[in-house]
Amino acid sequence: MGPVERSISDKLNAFFQAQFLQVTNESYMHSVPEGSESHFKLVIVSDQFNSQGLVQRHQSVYKLLSEELSGPVHALALH
Numbered sequence: 001m002g003p004v005e006r007s008i009s010d011k012l013n014a015f016f017q018a019q020f021l022q023v024t025n026e027s028y029m030h031s032v033p034e035g036s037e038s039h040f041k042l043v044i045v046s047d048q049f050n051s052q053g054l055v056q057r058h059q060s061v062y063k064l065l066s067e068e069l070s071g072p073v074h075a076l077a078l079h
Helices: 003-016 054-064
Strands: 020-025 039-045 075-078
Touching: 003 020, 003 039, 003 054, 054 075
Parallel strands: 039 075
Antiparallel strands: 020 039
């Protein structure tokens, strides 16, 4: 697990207290240098999402990961 993937995982676990979290680096499937951390797929289950619609859930994740999204992360697929 690289530093960006670790940062994403740590932040999501700490903030959302996820019952399930899977962070997958899918960068290797894109035209990027080997070892890149630019494309991720997230599967997250949290009780905090119960009162939110889909758009609100995505917005809360994007807000939490704003530092990563403004830097090394180019794409983030949320499930």
